[in-house]
């Protein structure tokens with residue numbers, strides 16, 4: 001009985017092991033398949049021989065057992081030395097591949113899946129099931145990876161043709177599933193033959209969301225800044241419009257008197273033809289005086305309207321230095337008068353020199369700098385130089401004041417951070433946003449020099465408009 005139990009246990013044990021080897025050789029491909037297969041065959045030969053000899057189904061010479069064991073040794077030796085059976089490194093490699101944070105997928109030239117790792121499986125488990133031998137179309141159906149233009153297959157072909165890696169980004173959305181991936185497609189080419197294609201899937205959802213949040217924050221800040229400068233502006237508009245409107249109403253009064261005088265002269269024989277001409281000319285001259293005031297009012301309205309539109313809807317148009325200076329002068333006029341400051345504008349470039357970009361955001365930058373200069377005089381009379389020079393490629397704007405200067409302890413933080421020394425009267429947004437506008441929207445540079453007690457100079461250098469024909 002001991003012999004029977006022992007034998008059944010032993011054979012059972014061997015059959016289970018063999019089954020495992022065979023199963024693993026079918027499930028895997030290439031390397032792993034072969035090492036299992038050789039080991040299985042190596043074990044199978046003596047087993048079968050032994051069964052045959054023991055059960056005497058066929059009669060074989062005694063040395064058959066010895067030969068069968070030699071064959072077993074040979075096969076297992078091949079599995080160990082040629083295919084590194086029992087070596088830890090393929091298993092270690094597999095474990096790493098399964099655990100790396102990038103998902104990967106290998107397909108053959110019929111776009112069927114040969115291999116993938118656990119990361120890949122779990123990245124998509126909510127919306128699809130990946131399995132070996134399925135085609136890409138079957139697996140990714142219903143996602144933009146297959147259904148849209150520029151799908152996975154297109155990129156695989158692109159990588160095949162170029163023989164190089166191709167990387168692209170996809171936003172995959174299905175029901176609640178909403179993730180961004182950066183996908184790198186690499187052809188595996190050995191001896192000029194394309195064997196398969198490896199695809200690495202990196203989940204970049206967090207990065208994308210982070211970027212979106214930053215952009216949103218930036219947009220909110222731009223909006224706050226716009227509203228703040230709009231506040232300044234509205235104070236100014238009233239004064240800007242008051243003068244021309246008062247003048248126009250004065251002219252209207254003058255005209256009214258003239259008309260009354262003319263009316264009284266009707267039928268008066270002492271009024272000659274030349275008198276009539278004279279009255280008419282005088283009326284006309286009053287009317288002509290209204291015109292410049294009207295165009296001034298219209299300019300003010302244009303300038304204000306420009307600042308009031310949403311800066312986010314940035315328009316890539318061009319404008320001239322002349323337009324820019326005119327608008328800045330109109331918008332700053334009230335602020336300058338109110339704080340008894342003088343703006344000395346000196347333009348050493350052609351007035352028709354053109355710049356690229358949204359004029360309104362640039363005006364906001366200069367308004368900020370000029371208002372800072374006005375505030376630096378702290379209500380005292382002062383002068384501010386606004387010089388415009390340039391070379392062939394760029395235009396340099398210099399804004400200089402002779403006021404108290406920027407405190408040394410905030411100099412290194414200015415432009416890159418929000419800094420203010422004005423307490424609740426300031427936000428520190430002014431220069432911070434100006435700097436990002438100049439760098440980001442105009443591709444320009446902005447810097448400053450300042451000495452406490454002597455004054456401050458801000459420099460803004462902007463590239464000239466690139467001519468279309470160049």
Ligand SMILES: Nc1ncnc2c1ncn2[C@@H]1O[C@H](COP(=O)(O)OP(=O)(O)OP(=O)(O)O)[C@@H](O)[C@H]1O
Pocket residue numbers: 228368372373376401403404405406407414419420421422425426427428429430431432456
């Ligand atoms: N021309 C200048 N002279 C002296 N100090 C200046 C000058 N320009 C800027 N500063 C200093 O830099 C700080 C930051 O200026 P910024 O325009 O960014 O913000 P703010 O003027 O304080 O606030 P806001 O612009 O929102 O009114 C100011 O608080 C001030 O201390």
Ligand SMILES: [Mg+2]
Pocket residue numbers: 368371372426430431
């Ligand atoms: Mg400011």
